[in-house]
Amino acid sequence: MLLRHTTDKIIERKALTVNPAKTCQPVGAMYAALGVHGCLPHSHGSQGCCSYHRSALTRHYKEPVMAATSSFTEGSSVFGGQANLLQGLDNIYKIYEPDIVAVHSTCLSETIGDDLGQIAAKARTDGQVPEGKHVVVASTPSYVGSHVTGYANMVEAFVKYFANKTDRLIKQVNVISGWVEPADMRELKRIMGLMKIKSVLLPDTSDVLDTPMTGKFEMYPKGGTTIPEMVSMGDSLHTIALGEECTTLAAKALDNKCKVAYTSEDLPIGLKATDRFINTLSKIGGVSVPDSITDERGRLVDTITDMHQYFYGKRVALFGDPDQLIPLTEFLLDMDMKPVYIVSGTPGKVFEKKMSAMLAERLPEAKFKNGPNADMFLLHQWIKQEGVDLIIGNTYGKYIARDEKIPFVRYGFPIIDRVGHSYFTSLGYVGGLRLVEKMLSAMMDHQDATCSEVKFELVM
Numbered sequence: 001m002l003l004r005h006t007t008d009k010i011i012e013r014k015a016l017t018v019n020p021a022k023t024c025q026p027v028g029a030m031y032a033a034l035g036v037h038g039c040l041p042h043s044h045g046s047q048g049c050c051s052y053h054r055s056a057l058t059r060h061y062k063e064p065v066m067a068a069t070s071s072f073t074e075g076s077s078v079f080g081g082q083a084n085l086l087q088g089l090d091n092i093y094k095i096y097e098p099d100i101v102a103v104h105s106t107c108l109s110e111t112i113g114d115d116l117g118q119i120a121a122k123a124r125t126d127g128q129v130p131e132g133k134h135v136v137v138a139s140t141p142s143y144v145g146s147h148v149t150g151y152a153n154m155v156e157a158f159v160k161y162f163a164n165k166t167d168r169l170i171k172q173v174n175v176i177s178g179w180v181e182p183a184d185m186r187e188l189k190r191i192m193g194l195m196k197i198k199s200v201l202l203p204d205t206s207d208v209l210d211t212p213m214t215g216k217f218e219m220y221p222k223g224g225t226t227i228p229e230m231v232s233m234g235d236s237l238h239t240i241a242l243g244e245e246c247t248t249l250a251a252k253a254l255d256n257k258c259k260v261a262y263t264s265e266d267l268p269i270g271l272k273a274t275d276r277f278i279n280t281l282s283k284i285g286g287v288s289v290p291d292s293i294t295d296e297r298g299r300l301v302d303t304i305t306d307m308h309q310y311f312y313g314k315r316v317a318l319f320g321d322p323d324q325l326i327p328l329t330e331f332l333l334d335m336d337m338k339p340v341y342i343v344s345g346t347p348g349k350v351f352e353k354k355m356s357a358m359l360a361e362r363l364p365e366a367k368f369k370n371g372p373n374a375d376m377f378l379l380h381q382w383i384k385q386e387g388v389d390l391i392i393g394n395t396y397g398k399y400i401a402r403d404e405k406i407p408f409v410r411y412g413f414p415i416i417d418r419v420g421h422s423y424f425t426s427l428g429y430v431g432g433l434r435l436v437e438k439m440l441s442a443m444m445d446h447q448d449a450t451c452s453e454v455k456f457e458l459v460m
């Protein structure tokens with residue numbers, strides 16, 4: 001009964017957020033920067049901010065997350081952090097030798113009005129950035145948006161800085177990925193490999209945040225999108241932007257700068273979204289879909305068919321990030337489940353419209369809210385009004401699940417009370433299988449643990 005004070009009576013709130021369904025912008029900027037090879041994220045603000053961002057990522061990925069900070073003191077908080085950042089860049093290049101320093105701002109540095117672009121330019125002019133090294137900057141004030149916004153801003157900054165158009169056209173496709181697990185990024189590359197499509201994936205945290213244990217510490221692991229790859233994105237045939245909220249800014253920037261047209265797709269979560277992704281790849285790459293992928297699809301359809309009797313009509317509460325929630329909701333609806341309550345702390349008109357339109361057409365009784373007041377407290381209140389059979393979301397959902405005795409599937413960011421999630425994909429047909437298996441297991445484990453003895457079955 002940790003949330004014993006939550007009632008089902010909803011009082012209109014204007015300013016108060018209780019247990020937000022999001023985290024802060026720089027966390028997303030830091031994650032995106034880790035998906036670039038040889039890049040050291042740098043937090044322009046206080047040490048406390050940087051510690052929080054690093055620990056949020058370390059707790060989820062169970063890997064050491066390296067990042068630097070401008071270490072604001074009282075003085076820099078009043079007079080600005082330029083001197084700290086200039087000194088910091090000097091130290092970082094001498095001691096840690098990254099190829100790129102990806103600087104993001106924080107609430108404090110934004111409030112003071114530090115201009116990261118101007119400071120980076122000064123660092124270059126003053127010789128604090130060695131020849132052949134790079135400083136990329138992104139503005140990520142955390143009092144707007146969420147970690148999703150920070151991710152989008154940093155990916156856009158990489159594209160703006162590196163992508164370059166020449167007169168050669170490279171037969172390759174850019175894939176700008178939304179915030180997914182390292183295993184998901186590996187899965188995207190596997191699918192494109194099976195389809196024999198040459199691609200550049202940005203960012204790519206596989207082999208960065210899921211590195212094998214070798215006994216040796218690598219400051220810059222072997223994974224991540226390389227500088228030549230990012231430069232070549234300006235000469236690619238086309239861009240596929242996976243997950244609108246995280247990737248549209250970057251895809252647009254690339255189109256504006258290098259005239260590489262883009263197609264926005266949902267993250268390939270579940271059957272239909274994966275179908276759309278595979279069809280787009282096939283069309284843009286000019287290749288047919290191999291039998292091995294058709295077989296993977298068939299196995300997912302077969303499994304869903306076997307599970308349908310358990311899923312039919314089940315009420316689900318979801319919370320998390322827009323790019324996951326859209327295709328996941330569609331997937332649940334396709335399996336005849338009822339995603340009745342959906343919240344996301346990430347604001348966004350496009351997301352709001354898209355989700356509202358889908359629910360209006362397919363499940364009008366569903367309740368959906370995004371933005372600052374769309375928090376875990378509201379989700380709990382809805383659940384108190386009428387219960388659900390399953391909750392899907394990050395670790396913070398465990399309080400509601402425990403209090404209300406509802407099966408719970410951990411999905412999204414952050415998952416800080418379990419280990420291993422970053423090693424298994426939930427994208428594509430293979431990832432779809434994992435999702436449905438987790439959902440059904442959670443519901444059946446709950447039934448086994450709570451049903452009366454006469455209803456306890458060996459074969460279910």
Ligand code: SF4
Pocket residue numbers: 024025026045048049052053105106107108142143
């Ligand atoms: S002060 Fe702002 S940037 Fe720093 S941790 Fe808090 S929300 Fe994030």
